Amino acid sequence: MTAIKKNDSNYCISILGCGWLGLPLARQLVQQGHQIKGSTTSQQKMKVMKSIGIIPYLIKLTEEEPQWVDFLQTDVLVIAIPLKEIKPFEHLIKNLPSTVKVIYTSSTAVYLPSKEPINEKNTLDTQHPFSVIEQVIRNSENPSTIIRLAGLFDQRRHPGRWFANKVLKNPNGLVNLIHLNDCLGIIEKIITHQVWNEIFNACANEHPSRKDFYSRASKALGSPPPQINKQKTSIKIIDNRWIKKKLDFSFHVSLNDFEKYV
DSSP: OOOOOOOSOOOEEEEEOOSTTHHHHHHHHHHTTOEEEEEESOHHHHHHHHHTTOEEEEOOTTSSSOSOTTTTOSSEEEEOOOOOOSHHHHHHHHHSOTTOEEEEEEEGGGBOOOSSOBOTTSOBOTTSHHHHHHHHHHTSSSOEEEEEEOEEESSSSOGGGTTTTSEEEOTTSBOOEEEHHHHHHHHHHHHHTTOOSEEEEEOOSOOOBHHHHHHHHHHHTTOOOOEEEOOOOOOOOBOOHHHHHHHTOOOOOOTTSGGGGO
């Protein structure tokens, strides 16, 4: 991935959830000279985090009084957990100093289906938990940016495994995915250039058909292609033009040759 030009500022950044996305993000930000505080729910993972320069915290957001006072003394809080419970986020925001800037990794699942490409102003499913959590964050005094991520993949989360021994519905529907490297690049650029009070769709440029893409993904692993069920489901095509324009961001992983990255 192309390195992002840094400014002269290094930040204290707390990453809530050092998992599939949060841990590689923490590693890259440490390498860039930022002070990184990272949370995990696993005692064993604390040693791993410390070994790569992360200040580790054992935090369970669903606990009534999580040990997060020092963790929340930071410049930027990146929320990278897929938790769908609302109350823990309300409690988190209530205890967050108003000077802390927030990045929340939401999902394109918050959008209602549409026959037209979906941009950041499209109608939301207001009952979706991520949509409610977004609103909790945006209603706070904290400067915040919401990233609505498409389906996430890399070599550890290989799409060729998703439909192994399963039936693929809606084969003519279109794929909305984003590679881990592009997720990291987007978050880094938001922090580096201090881009706040925005909402971004984060999705690769290409939208191949589900049948073609997942057949290729299975082949890349040497697995048989998924079984096909021609039943149609709702349609979504995620429009990523705003994030490319606002952040001057170029997606590095193309779904046309994704095999090179998994």
